[in-house]
Amino acid sequence: MDILNTLQSLRNELNQHNYNYYVLDKPTISDFEFDTKLKQLQDLEMKHPEFFDENSPTVRVGGAVTKNFETIQHEYRMYSLDNSYSKDDLLDWEKRCQKILGDVSLEFTCELKYDGASISILYENGSLKRAVTRGDGFQGDDVTNNIKTIKSVPIRLKGDYPDKFEIRGEIILPFAGFEKMNQDLIEIGETPYSNPRNTASGSLKLQNSAEVAKRPLDCLLYTLVGNNLPISSQFQGLQKAREWGFKVPNESKLVKSIEEVFEFINYWDIHRHDLPYETDGVVVKVNQVQYQEELGYTSKSPRWAMAYKFKAEQVVTTLNSISYQVGRTGAITPVANLEPVQLAGTIVKRASLHNADQIEKLDIRIGDTVFVEKGGEIIPKIIGVNLDERRPDSQPTQYITHCPECNTELIRIEGEANHYCPNFYGCPPQIIGRIQHYISRKAMDIDGLGGETVTLLYNAGLVSNYADLYELKKEQVIPLERMAEKSAENLINGIEKSKKIPFESVLYALGIRYVGETVAKKLAKHYKNIDAIASATIMDLILVDEIGDKIAQSVIQFFENNSNVEIIDRLKRYGVQFEINEANSTTVSDVLKGSIFVVSGVFETYSRDDLKKAIENNGGKVGSSISSKTNYVIAGSNMGPAKLDKANQLKIPILDEYEFNKMIDA
Structure with a gap:
């Protein structure tokens, strides 16, 4: 028992020193003393494996190897933020909030927007249980080690932490650590990393955690997520997280008005360059949790938060040439090839020119001196030309008339900005792009098969459409570049497993123009199988919730094409799912079919998300705001006064959760 006490005492002491050094930035012992105590703990743990503790500070040195990062479904979706680039955008956002909430006094929490890799960390009973990357917002990779x-x-x-909750933040690489890593690479003749954000993100997917431990990564946290959390505001959540031991930046500030928000933005637009890490804007959040719940979410973003992006950094360089790319839909994208230049922490060599109209509008010509910035700090774009430096022999840019890949004459549909290559089944980038879309994570999610391998398979003559994937043999794949027996086996197994992917994902994977994830789910849920969709008329389709003329016409055109029908027939024979699996359906009944519900307030027997699921599982639809189309409002305590007033004005029935239960029990 003395050994266990010694181990526990050492662990507690080292955890406290880690907190002092890395969170508070106030070390109380030297690095040498810390390393000596850590070595003592490692030796004791080696001698006494029976006292293993997954929460020991020795796990921080790494050593665990992860060959494949498991995909984990987020219990609470990780939304993206709406971006604003002007203070007028923020004023409009405040008005939208007030319109939904009514005449209430709003507070805002202002936080710096950190440029890193998003992470969600689960804690249970005070211990770190799992860490998952953002991924697509619905699921991400388990990078706990x-x-x-x-x-x-x-x-x-x-x-006084809760029994179970998640905390979200950004994994970042401070400037000093990034520069040290690059200096070490340069000294051994290796290529330096391009920018801190990408390096931080890439570090999370290294297979050997001991290598990750060598990198000076940091984690800045900013949001608590869970049920019945002991907080009533965002700012209180930040304070609580600090008390529990998290590194929460002190730059965040609670303000009482949008004018104070602007003061915060103005200050940090200047002083952000003094920070030890990258930040590209300010995140403004409605402070009160009650009002956040009332405001809710769009399909992509919370209505109660807005990211204000600082003005993008701008540089000047030379346009050397213009090349043209062909997408999977045949859309042509012109690309500017630039004289390499440093921009916002990266070397920029290429920039999007969008379309022929943009080239004509800016009068962009080869050899021009151009102004380049990063749109939203992500994609470089040309925003103007320095006409004073234009060469006398400069000639206007002539947009291409034929496909750069298959030489088919391009078309331009009236009302659209892009040119298209109509050679849908004969243009290599379109064929490859469709297969790459088919295998992607949100579609068929085929393990062992990536975009580069699809290109190799096509170039080798092994596939010319996505149905061909199901006829591949391991012996055909092994000779491909960078392919060994094990990887070939994984590829074939991944294709076989894709036959179990549910119908709504298969429908999205087919690559029907304008049919994204959400539309695919709606069509699958409405029609139940592919044959019903294929035989639907344009009027049938338009009557489906949220399906407009453009989508309906695209679906009709897809199934009028004999090649598409033949490919689907082949996929059916291979066993791909083309109907809803009722056994896996969450639908309980259709008792609420045709009714739209708006949920408002706090409930005793449901979380708001569970209540919304109950509505949908019984055939109802959840509305985001009250309108003349709303059939019922389900009201809990602290219902927003504006919603209550509007429901009464429109004479919409207001139910409590118990009345709702009676409705679905019936």
Whole structure:
């Protein structure tokens, strides 16, 4: 028992020193003393494996190897933020909030927008249980072993933390650490990393956690997520997270008005360059949790938050040439090939020119001196030309008339900005692009098969459409470049497993123009199988919820094409799912069919998300705001006054959760 006490005492002491150094930035012992105590703990743990503790500070040195990062479904979706680039946008956002909430006094929490890799970390009973990347917002990769090596991430919490919750933030690489890593690479003759954000993101997917531990990564946290959390505001959540041991930046500020928001933005637009890490804007959040719940979410973003992006950094360089890319739909994208230039932490060599209209509008010509910035700090774009430096022999740019890949004459549909190559079944980039879309994570999610391998398969003559994938043999795949027996086996197994992917994902995978994830789900749910969709008339389709003329016409055109019908027939024979699996359906009944519900307030027997699921599982639809189309409002405590007034004005029935239960029990 003495050994266990010694181990526990050492662990507690080292955890406290980690917190002092990496969170508070106030070390109380030297690095040498810390390393000596850590070595003592490692030796004791080696001698006494019976006292293993997954929360020991020794896990931070890494050593675990992850060959494949497991995909984990987020319990709470990770939304993206709406962006604004002007203060007028923020004023409009405040008005939208007030319109929904009514005449209430709003507070705002202002936080810096950190440029890193998003992470969600689950804690249970005060211990770090799992860390998952943002992924597509619905699911991400389990990178727990790698996150545990980051010293500012607490493995054990302190204080009055909830039994279970998630905390979200950004994994970043401070400038000093990034520069040190690059200097080390340069000294051994290796290519330096391009920018801190991409390096931080790439670090999370290293297979050996010991390598991650060598990188000076940091974690800045900013949002608590869970049920019945002991907070009533965003700012209180930040304070609580600090008390529990998390590294929450002190730059965040609680303000009482939109004018104070602007003061915060103005200050940090100047002083952001003094920070030790990258930031590209300010995130403004409605502070009160009650009002956040009332405002809710769009399909992509919370209505109660807005990201204000600082003005993008701008540079001047030379346009050397213009090339043209062909997408999977045949759309042509002109690309500017630039004299390499440093921009916002990266070397920029290429920029999008969007379309022929944009080239004509800016009068962009080869050899021009151009102004380049990063749109939203992500995609470089040309925003103007320095006409004073234009060469006398400069000639206007003539947009191409034929496809650069198959030489088919391009077409331009009236009302659209892009030119298209109509050679849908004979143009290599379109064929490859459709297959790459088919295998992608949100579609068929085929393990062992990536975009580069699809190109190799096509160039080798092994596939010319996505149905051909199901006829591949391991012996055909092994000779391909960078392909060994095991990887070929994984590829074939991944294709076989894709036969179990549900119908709504298969429908999205087919690549019907304008049929994204959400539309595919609606069509699958409405029609139940592919044959019903294929035989639907344009009027039938338009009557489906949220399906407009453009989508309906595209669906009709897809199924009028004999090649598409033949491919679907082949996929059916191979066993791909082309109907809803009722056994896996969450539908309980259709008792609420045709009714639209708006949920408002706090409930005793449901979380708001569970209540919305109950509505949908019984055939109803959840509305985001009250209108003349709303059939019922389900009201809990603290219902927003504006919603209550509007429901009464429109004479919409207001139910409590118990009345709702009686409705679905009936």
